[in-house]
Amino acid sequence: MQKGLFQVVQGNRGTARRIRIPGVNIAGKTGTAQVFSRKKGETFDHMKVKKELKDHAWFVCYAPAENPAIAVSVILEHGEHGSSQAAPIAGELIRQYLGIVPVKALEKK
Numbered sequence: 001m002q003k004g005l006f007q008v009v010q011g012n013r014g015t016a017r018r019i020r021i022p023g024v025n026i027a028g029k030t031g032t033a034q035v036f037s038r039k040k041g042e043t044f045d046h047m048k049v050k051k052e053l054k055d056h057a058w059f060v061c062y063a064p065a066e067n068p069a070i071a072v073s074v075i076l077e078h079g080e081h082g083s084s085q086a087a088p089i090a091g092e093l094i095r096q097y098l099g100i101v102p103v104k105a106l107e108k109k
Contacts, residue, residue, distance in 0.1 A: 005029055006065050015083040016059060019091030021100060028061025028090065030082035054078040059086035063094050070097045 005027035008014045015030045033056040038044065057079030062068040072093050074086040095101075 002027060002065070005061075009061065010065075016061070016087040016091075018083075019087050019094075021063075021091070021095060021098075024063055024094070024098065024100070025065040026061050026063040026091070026094060027065040028059060028087070030087055031058045031060075032056065032080070032082055033058065035078070051078050054080050057082045057085045059083070059090050061087075061090050061094070063098070070094060 008028050009016045009026040016028055035053050057076045059082045060073045062071040072090040074089045076086050079085040
């Protein structure tokens with residue numbers, strides 16, 4: 001189980017690979033929770049779905065993966081995608097907790 005969670009962030013094809021922090025291994029799981037059901041085979045135009053019917057997005061993680069010091073859970077009502085919406089928030093919380101300044105912030109100085 002832990003190897004799978006590790007691959008979500010650290011793996012080359014992991015759904016949350018964009019939140020990697022150099023020198024810190026993060027393990028986590030992205031997810032989406034449907035707000036409404038549809039009939040088998042039914043399709044719909046995603047762009048026309050009302051906001052209150054869009055899927056919930058979530059991401060849970062811990063870091064460092066080898067000896068966790070922090071665990072984070074982010075749930076965004078109607079956020080649609082855990083990997084692109086919830087995971088970056090969790091990554092920023094881990095950076096803040098560990099006192100790691102993002103590279104882009106260093107480039108501005």
